[in-house]
Structures are given as structure tokens and as C-alpha cells.
Amino acid sequence: MSLPFALDFTLRTVALGAAVLGLVSGTLGTYAVLRSQSLLGDAISHAALPGIAIAFLLTGLRSPLVLVLGAAAAGWIGALVVLGVTKRTRIPYDASLGIVLSVFFGFGMVLLTFIQRMPSGNQAGLDTFLFGQAAALLPRDVFVMSSLGIVALTATALLWKELKLLAFDQEFGAALGLPMRRLDVVLTTLLVVAIVIGLQTVGVVLMSAILIAPAAAARQWSDRLGRIVVLAGIFGATAGVTGAVISASTPRLPTGPTIVLCAGAIMLVSLFLAPQRGLLAELVRQRRSRRNLRELGVLEDLYTLSRLHADPYHPHPSVVLRTMTSGPESVEPGLLGLEKRGWVRRLGGDLWGMTDAGLAAATREFARWHRAAGADPGDWQPIEQT
């Protein structure tokens, strides 16, 4: 590497911080997404702003731990207000989210104008919280982020079973005698921790995307909670490191938006390319099943026709097959597909007959339907001509 050591060091700090942030928010975002609380993160991160301002106003310190604690306290209160208002009044959940995020944020702005006017208070350092600034990350910031991250991840691991129940079957958990209400508060608290870890790097406005995108992406790759959580952590860390490093090494490229675009790209790729749930896999499955259905339809018509003769292999022209279906345009490709499978063969010109394999397949596939129509279930039989 020809990079000077100083830049290299900054980059390493930034990358480490972003990795921690992505890992923790990916992990905890999974629970938010699974519990349909994706937008709670948005409310929490906006609600954190007045906490940051109050922490600074009270202590006069700009140390990361103080600001993060203030952010966490305010974010936590915001989350509880959302949940409380939803539970106790008829205000819909999304409306209480909107109110909490905008009102807390507005209050935070009022406080920031106070700070701006203080003799000691140039705002710098606080307004990085709006959009995040990876390049400004110092080792002490990364230390605070990592410590909080370890606490959050350890708690998640220790409460694995309980949180799983909370995410999937709260009533069952309550029936088992687990304190589900308290666990809900614990999980919300962990979510708050994940958010305040990211605020300085990604910023208030975009933090929620770092919670949602890795989790929603990981969800496409697996149906098992364990794998989703691990994958979401990996995706989050990848998006964080990629975005932060690109942003820190490119002038005039804000960090938060860059990380968000990386996470969005991972989400988009997963949405299309995941093996089971992916849209592309779905498309392939759909086309395959449509083709299969088309070919079976033609085979059935051929089978029915053949029963008008003594010989099951008696060939018929495709013109006749075209008259038997509501989709005549599917006869030609259907026959070709069946020929490729070796179930029918072309007997000169436009005449098509079943092969042995085709007859066996037709008997297997259609016996049930023909039994319902009064035919012998097992074998091919000519229909009595009257």
C-alpha cells in the first residue's frame, strides 16, 4: 500500500467503527423487522437528538460517552411514548411514530439553537449527528461503540430463546410464564443501544435504514432466525465498512448516505437473487411450472385422443390437438417440449404419437382424473365406440 500511515490509521478506525455499527444494527434490526417495528428505529433515532443536546447542555462535555448516554435516554423515552400512546389511546401506531419523531426532533433543534448561542458552543461535533461523519471517528468513539456493541450482542445471545419467543409467539411465551412485557422493554432498550452506536457515523436521519436493510436482505436468504440474525450482522458490517471507507477516502461524499446506498444495494441484490425467496428464482419457478402445465395439457389431449383407437401409440395431427384446447397457441411449444422429454415423437409430417415413456407418464398423471370419469384407473384402455 502506498497510503501514508496516518490515512491508513484513520481508515482502520473508521472501518472498525462502521463494522461494529453495521454488525450491531443488523443483528437487532432483525428483531425490529420481524416484529413489524421497522419504523420504530426511525422514531428512536430522531428522538435521540434532544438527548444529545441536553447531555451537552448539562455537562458541557462533548465526550462520546456522555452524548451517547443522552441520546440513549431520549431515544428510549421516545420509544416508550410511541408504545404507550399506541396502547392506551386510539391514535394509530404510525401516527404516534410520526408525532414522536418530528416533535422530539423539533425540540432538539430548539435546544441546538441555544447551544449555538452559548459562548463555548460552536455546534460542530453536535451537527455531525444529523448526517454522520465517518472521517471524524476517533479511537475513543470506536471504543465506546465497541463496548456498547459487545454489551448489546451479549445480551441478545443470552436472551436468545426469550427474544425468539417475543418475535414469533408472544402469547406462548407468556403462557410459559416468561415476563414478556419486560422482555419487550429489554429488546427496545437493545434497539436503542444499536441506534446510538450508529448515530455519530450514519446520522439521525438515515439510521433507521441501517437497521432495516440488512435484516430485510438477510430475511430473503433463510427462514431460520439464527441464520437471519448472523447474515444480517454480516450484511450490516459489510455495508458499514464499504460505505464508510468509500466515504472517508472520497472528498465530499457524506458517510450516512453512502452506507445507506451500500445497504440498499445488498437489499436489492438479495431481493432478486436469493435462492428460494428471490424474485428471479420465483420467476424461473413460475415459468417452469407454466411450461410443465402446458406440456401436460397437450399430453392429456393426446392421451384422450389415443383412447379412441385400439393402439395407444396411434399418431394424431397437431391441428386436431389445437381444436381441443382453449389455448391453441400452446400446442406447438408443448409438443416440442414433450418431444424433448421423450414422451411423444413425430411420426412424419405433422403426426404426433405417445412413446412408452409418454404413455406411462400420462397414465401416472391422469389416472386419477380418468378414474373420476369412470375409466379403469390403472392402464390405458380404448373407449368403447358406439
Place this chain on the structure above:
Amino acid sequence: MAELEIQLIAIVTAVACALPGAFLVLRRVSMLSDAISHAILPGIVVAFFLTGTLNSPLLIVGAAATGVLTAGMIESLSRTGRVREDAAIGLVFPVLFSIGVIMIARYAEGVHLDVDAVLLGELAFAPFDRLLVGGADVGPKALWVMGSILVVNVAFIGSFYKELKLSTFDPALAAALGFSPALLHYLLMGIVSITAVGAFDAVGSILVVALIVGPPATAYLLTDRLSILLLLSAGIGAAAGITGYWTAFLLDASIAGSIATVVGAFFFAGLLFAPDQGLVAAARRSKQQRRRFAQHMLLVHLLHHEDAPDAALECRPDHLEEHLRWNPDTAQLAIRSAVRERLIEAQGGLLHLTPAGRAVAQETMVTT
């Protein structure tokens, strides 16, 4: 003069936001206002690059198109069935917003378009941007822009009132009657986008959310009628605009932030003191119910044991604690309230039903 104009702009903006906001709150899509107000940023930036000014009507068109596009993207993403709707909202708008922020940071350096202004707005500067017609100053431009948007919003709600009402409260019936809920939804999203882009200059994209969601949610605590809800929302929004302005004036703080804070305070007040839906009313109702229930239990208990051989034992006030497993306070409360309402009276250390009390007890026995 500037003071008056700022207040006028605040009022017009608040009312213009509150009217479509009422429908967002009732349709449970409030967070779409958050999504749209952020996602219109790239539309604004592109329109800005094309026209070179923030004052072109093209900006409104661009933003409205982006807003409708956002709603469409959210809908098609959640319709894949791979992502829930709330996650789809939370995925789409940050990505679009990020694109806008990066475009500004990379290509718009030094021009009058910075992200802080978009996010936070600055109402205090609004009166300096005048609208000149033939060289004559006819007032601040923001007032004219928001005023026109308000007229559009009122006209939209006025002409589609019936359809909006029906599709909000009974989308299935609306669809069956031949109104297209999807068309109305996207029209509403277009209206929200126009409103958001008009307002972002003055109050910023986050506080737009406060004005769109806050006043209607507060009004929703106060009334069950849509027409009154709309009027109340507009009134609450306007009041928040004026109060917020004066709060900011007194504290010398951000006007937009103060307005949002006042919106929050109004909502909080409604939350506590709304006559029917408020928390205080709910607590009082539940306390009253508890007292009535205890009182009825007491009356039925006395009815059951009066003139019975064990009456001397059962009808002693202190026995209730033991027999009904009440704590002493509940028992005292029930007895005192029943005595006050002349349903029972104490004689010779025993509680006796009055004729009125006996009637209530018998009625309770029959109806429960």
C-alpha cells in the same frame, strides 16, 4: 411587518399540511408523509439542476412526481410479498434521500441548496424572498406558494370529500361502488408531495411531518366526525403556528423547531385532557366503574343476608374485608359512597339496605 408575514406563512403552511394529514392519520399511513417529505429531495435537486433556481414551478412538479413515485415504489416493494409495508417505507425513503444528499454534496457545492436547509428550513428568512409582479412587491413568495397549495388542497378535499371519506372508512365498499381507491390514494400522495415541497423551504422536511400528523392526531382525540376533525386539525395547526412563532420569538430559538414542539405540547394536552379519549377521562371512568362495581357487590351481599340468621355476623362493616376479600380501603369507599347515595344506612353497628338500595340490589341481581 416581517413578524406578521412569518405568522401568516406559518398559519397557511400548518393548515395546508393538516388537511391532507387528517386523511393520512385516519388511513394509518402517517409515516408515508415522513417518507415522501424526505424522498422528494432528489426530485428537488434534479429540478434545481435543470432550472438553476429553487423558485421554479418545475420544482413543485418534479417533487410531486417523485413523491408519487415513492409511494409507488413502496407499494410495489411490499406487493412482492418479500418485505412488509413498514419495512418497505423504511427502505425506500432513506435510499432516495441519500441519493439526493449525495447529489447535493458532489455537484451542488457553493449554490444555494444545502441539506441542512432542506431538513430544517428557516422560516425567519422567508419574508426576505419577495414576489414581484411587474416590479411591484406583492408579498413574500413563500406566502403565495403555500397559499396556492392551500387552495389546491381545499379544492381537492372539497371536490373529493365523499370519495375520500368512503375510501378511508370502508375501502371495500368504495371499490365495490366503482371508486378507485388506488387512484384516490395516489392523488392524495400527490397532494402530500406538493404540500411537502412547498413547506420544506419554510419549515424543513422533518417538521412537515409534525404539521401533517400532529394536528389531525390531536383532533382525532377530540371528535368522531370527519368534518369536525378537518376543521379542528386546521385550527390546531394554525394555533400551533402562532404559538410556536411567539415561543421562538421569546426564546430566540428556531421557529420551525418551536412550532413542532408546540404541536407536541398540544398533542400531549389532548392526550391527557381530551373529554372522552383522554387518559385522565379514561382513568376517571375506570375508577368510577370500580366504585360502582364495589357498591353493587356490597348491596347484593346485604340483600343476600338481610333478615337471615347470620345477618348479625355478615352485615358488620368490618366483616366485608373478610368475606368479600376486600382491602379495608375498598370496603370503606364502597360503604361511604353507598351511604352518601342513601342506598344503605348503618344502625346499631350493622349495615341495612334502604328501600332504594334494595331496589338497586334486586335490579343488579336480575340484570347481571
